[in-house]
Amino acid sequence: MSNLSIPDFSRRGFLKVTGAAAGLALIPGLAACAESKTQTGSGGAAGTLKFWDMPWSTGTYDKASQALVAAYKPAKGLPGAALQRIQWNNFTTTFSSALASKTGPAASSGGGFQAFQFADQGYIAMADNLISTWEKEGFKKDFLPGTIEAMKTDKGYVGVPWQSDYRVWWYRKSLFDDAGATIPTTWDELMTAGAALKKKGYFGFGLGAGAGNSFGVQGIVMMMINNGGGIFSPDGKLDLLNERNVEAIDFVIELVKAGISDRASVSYSADNLLAQWKNKKNAFGIHTAGLNDSIGDTTGDLVVASPLTGPHGDKAILAYVNSIMMYTNTPSQQATEAFVSYYIKNMKSYWQQGVISALPVLQSIVDLPEFQKDEAKAKVVKEYQPVAKTFGARSDKLFGAIGQVDGSQPLNQFAQAVLGGRTDAKSALTTLQQGLSSIVKS
Amino acid sequence: MTSTTTATSTRERRAPGTPGGRRFKPGTWTMFFLALPSIVLLLLIHGWPLIQAFRQSLHDGTLINPGQFVGLQNYIDNLNSPTFWKAAGFTVVFTVVGVFGSWIIGLGLALLLRTRIPAGGIFKVLLLLPWVVPIVVSSTAINWLVATSSSPIPMLFENLGLAPPLFLADPTWARILVCVFKVWVSFPFMMLMSSAALASVDETVYEAARMDGASSPQQLRWITLPIIARSTYISWILMTIFCVNDFPTIFLLTGGGPIDATNSLVVLAYRTVFQNQQVGLGVAVAFMMTVVLVVIATLLYRQIRKAAI
Numbered sequence: 001m002s003n004l005s006i007p008d009f010s011r012r013g014f015l016k017v018t019g020a021a022a023g024l025a026l027i028p029g030l031a032a033c034a035e036s037k038t039q040t041g042s043g044g045a046a047g048t049l050k051f052w053d054m055p056w057s058t059g060t061y062d063k064a065s066q067a068l069v070a071a072y073k074p075a076k077g078l079p080g081a082a083l084q085r086i087q088w089n090n091f092t093t094t095f096s097s098a099l100a101s102k103t104g105p106a107a108s109s110g111g112g113f114q115a116f117q118f119a120d121q122g123y124i125a126m127a128d129n130l131i132s133t134w135e136k137e138g139f140k141k142d143f144l145p146g147t148i149e150a151m152k153t154d155k156g157y158v159g160v161p162w163q164s165d166y167r168v169w170w171y172r173k174s175l176f177d178d179a180g181a182t183i184p185t186t187w188d189e190l191m192t193a194g195a196a197l198k199k200k201g202y203f204g205f206g207l208g209a210g211a212g213n214s215f216g217v218q219g220i221v222m223m224m225i226n227n228g229g230g231i232f233s234p235d236g237k238l239d240l241l242n243e244r245n246v247e248a249i250d251f252v253i254e255l256v257k258a259g260i261s262d263r264a265s266v267s268y269s270a271d272n273l274l275a276q277w278k279n280k281k282n283a284f285g286i287h288t289a290g291l292n293d294s295i296g297d298t299t300g301d302l303v304v305a306s307p308l309t310g311p312h313g314d315k316a317i318l319a320y321v322n323s324i325m326m327y328t329n330t331p332s333q334q335a336t337e338a339f340v341s342y343y344i345k346n347m348k349s350y351w352q353q354g355v356i357s358a359l360p361v362l363q364s365i366v367d368l369p370e371f372q373k374d375e376a377k378a379k380v381v382k383e384y385q386p387v388a389k390t391f392g393a394r395s396d397k398l399f400g401a402i403g404q405v406d407g408s409q410p411l412n413q414f415a416q417a418v419l420g421g422r423t424d425a426k427s428a429l430t431t432l433q434q435g436l437s438s439i440v441k442s
Numbered sequence: 443m444t445s446t447t448t449a450t451s452t453r454e455r456r457a458p459g460t461p462g463g464r465r466f467k468p469g470t471w472t473m474f475f476l477a478l479p480s481i482v483l484l485l486l487i488h489g490w491p492l493i494q495a496f497r498q499s500l501h502d503g504t505l506i507n508p509g510q511f512v513g514l515q516n517y518i519d520n521l522n523s524p525t526f527w528k529a530a531g532f533t534v535v536f537t538v539v540g541v542f543g544s545w546i547i548g549l550g551l552a553l554l555l556r557t558r559i560p561a562g563g564i565f566k567v568l569l570l571l572p573w574v575v576p577i578v579v580s581s582t583a584i585n586w587l588v589a590t591s592s593s594p595i596p597m598l599f600e601n602l603g604l605a606p607p608l609f610l611a612d613p614t615w616a617r618i619l620v621c622v623f624k625v626w627v628s629f630p631f632m633m634l635m636s637s638a639a640l641a642s643v644d645e646t647v648y649e650a651a652r653m654d655g656a657s658s659p660q661q662l663r664w665i666t667l668p669i670i671a672r673s674t675y676i677s678w679i680l681m682t683i684f685c686v687n688d689f690p691t692i693f694l695l696t697g698g699g700p701i702d703a704t705n706s707l708v709v710l711a712y713r714t715v716f717q718n719q720q721v722g723l724g725v726a727v728a729f730m731m732t733v734v735l736v737v738i739a740t741l742l743y744r745q746i747r748k749a750a751i
Contacts, residue, residue, distance in 0.1 A: 096505035211697025266700045267610035272589045279592045409713045416700045439718050
């Protein structure tokens with residue numbers, strides 16, 4: 001101990017010793033970091049596959065999904081699977097850091113375009129083999145039209161569909177009755193009905209574009225797609241300034257200026273938007289297929305309207321087909337495919353138990369009596385599914401750029417500018433084109 | 443070799459205790475080794491991420507791929523971006539209003555509470571509430587009060603026959619609301635700082651001033667403010683850092699909108715990294731903010747040293 005108490009110790013010496021000690025201490029840490037990069041950690045420890053699942057619904061979904069994964073009995077020689085729940089908050093960061101450090105899952109559910117983004121960066125194991133197996137088994141026919149195609153890229157299928165999320169036109173019957181308005185089926189009728197509703201203080205184009213609320217963006221993009229336009233050209237390039245888009249945005253701005261859309265909706269959070277539906281302020285608007293569940297409406301006053309027809313006769317709605325994706329970092333691709341195949345073939349239990357509000361992608365689930373008794377959702381699948389299109393509406397396949405665009409800052413600003421009515425269509429679309437160009441790496 | 447030898451011999455010639463060879467007291471090594479784990483931890487926790495972040499700011503990567511080395515291009519892109527300058531402008535407004543608005547109210551209340559008023563203690567506790575309540579709670583309350591057409595304040599306007607302002611949807615109103623909210627949550631901190639500084643002022647100084655005929659404003663200008671100057675500068679430095687780095691106040695109320703009207707630099711950094719997935723560009727914004735903050739803090743720190751008392 002006496003050696004430690006050296007009296008003759010200059011300040012410069014102190015700094016030198018401190019620096020050296022810190023450097024020495026850092027080396028193992030750095031070495032550990034470097035080492036972790038060279039380890040081939042896989043999507044599961046030996047004996048298990050890691051399956052990451054999002055909280056798709058509250059409460060009972062958790063138990064149902066745990067039971068479904070726990071019931072998986074792998075074929076001889078293949079590993080079992082373990083479920084891990086991943087929260088939506090910063091989920092892209094969670095997945096990104098796990099994949100970069102090779103501690104990610106073998107398979108997962110996740111964001112609508114997550115598979116496309118990660119596929120672009122080489123982390124996704126294509127599902128072509130699995131889909132081909134299903135084709136041979138005859139199981140592929142069970143998928144609703146367009147759902148498997150929604151996974152298609154130049155490199156292959158980035159995942160397999162397991163549920164879909166449509167943007168749906170809803171109306172409040174009592175408010176239309178009060179205003180003496182007819183439920184619109186075309187854009188012109190929407191303008192007429194909106195004007196009648198406005199006189200009674202109701203809104204005929206209910207959206208919201210505040211912090212964290214993507215319904216504004218989705219609703220406006222849906223109007224562009226409904227009119228035969230979209231964000232991308234058929235070959236996957238940004239193409240905002242086409243005539244159909246300009247016409248669609250002009251129409252939305254007209255709705256805003258006529259007071260049919262609430263100007264305050266620019267700042268509506270998702271909860272504010274639900275409150276407007278619940279408080280009977282919104283009479284007509286775009287939301288998910290589970291709007292009635294979200295606000296606890298059991299009176300039947302909230303009704304699904306049919307998809308609108310645009311001024312050129314186009315009929316289309318925006319859909320997100322959510323996938324189960326497989327990752328290249330897996331103990332065994334054969335094992336991952338076996339698990340995913342089991343999961344998709346047995347997931348009907350979610351709809352039988354009524355623990356999920358998303359829409360099924362399998363005809364066998366749509367036909368279940370448990371699903372058919374929900375008239376609203378049954379109507380959505382029947383009328384919306386045939387006209388459903390994704391963000392890449394005009395292309396027959398999707399691409400990674402969609403993932404970069406969805407949820408980006410320029411799109412949110414665009415929605416706020418349009419719903420605020422402080423712009424014209426061409427200016428708003430030009431700004432959006434410029435903003436997205438800086439994000440999308442071609 | 444010659445210069446090294448000369449330097450060494452100069453050091454050797456110095457007697458212990460002379461100005462060029464200051465020595466540590468006995469036991470310094472012991473203290474150093476006791477502090478070593480903390481020093482190492484600090485370097486690991488702060489130093490390593492900082493180095494990594496700086497490295498990212500020199501690349502054009504995403505959250506998952508480091509990307510190509512682009513040198514200072516991200517910094518140049520930010521300096522050429524109107525969005526960056528708009529965010530910088532709002533950050534300045536937000537900070538100036540936040541610092542001086544909360545200081546004026548905080549000092550005023552501290553002076554008021556210095557006088558003997560009934561139930562002064564209860565008032566002190568109540569006035570601390572905006573600072574104590576979590577931002578997520580108070581911002582939710584503000585949102586509930588003003589956000590939709592069926593919120594209480596717009597309804598009040600409507601019942602009075604007035605057009606309700608779009609508090610969160612109109613760019614000007616949103617800026618005002620965010621700044622006012624910041625002042626509201628921050629003034630208790632300034633009040634505490636000012637109260638602590640005022641407690642150290644000798645009452646006899648005021649008595650002497652009053653005998654010399656100084657009015658209340660003169661006492662405030664020539665006695666109170668100079669005496670509490672050091673504490674005031676410290677509170678300004680702290681509040682400047684709080685304001686520039688304030689993410690939740692803005693993000694929870696407006697998310698930086700509408701149309702970037704309340705986009706501050708810290709919100710811009712977050713949105714660039716996590717919404718646009720342009721990691722290098724976003725981290726560069728954060729580093730530029732840090733540099734500016736260090737400059738501001740240094741300038742204010744110099745003022746502290748210059749303060750008379």
